[in-house]
Amino acid sequence: MIHVAQITLETKGPRLLFLRKEDPVRFTWYEDLVQEEKETEVFSTTALEAIRLAYLYWKNYSFKTLNCGFRYTLPERDEHGNNALFHQMIASYSSMNGIYFDEDLGHNCFVNFASDEAKNLWKNLQSQKRL
Structure with missing residues (x-):
């Protein structure tokens, strides 16, 4: 797992998103669904680009990354x-x-x-x- 973020869905409330490295050139966001993860449409070749794309994709859902220091x-x-x-x-x-x-x-x-x-x-x- 590379990074973690949170979005707020109108009907479902807050949801965690996990950025995972699937191979050396593919970083994909997954939505946390209580003990399982669902792959999203957002991915990129670098972690920073995947985070940037996630901000754009979930901009209407209060996307924010976790403060990891x-x-x-x-x-x-x-x-x-x-x-x-x-x-x-x-x-x-x-x-x-x-x-x-x-x-x-x-x-x-x-x-x-x-x-x-x-x-x-x-x-x-x-x-x-x-x-």
Whole structure:
């Protein structure tokens, strides 16, 4: 799982969306339907493009990504950090000292300031073996 977002459907209320990497060049959004996931029409060749397309596709449904904190690169730690993706938060919070190697960036990184909502979702998905 790469990232998580939420939409609000008029008749069904809030729904979670999961961005999954199906192969090296296909990132697809799935709608969470209580213990199962339904593939959506939104996909792309990169995670960032899939997120951008999701904002456009669900713009009338209050699409918002989960606050997974800020990712900082090491050793040249940037002052402000970048928004972290869900899988980056998991990698950082799963390591003993918070530092993990990000293969996409080619640097050691750490994530800080993830929301309680993101951390609780991680624990719930982990207990359900859905990661």
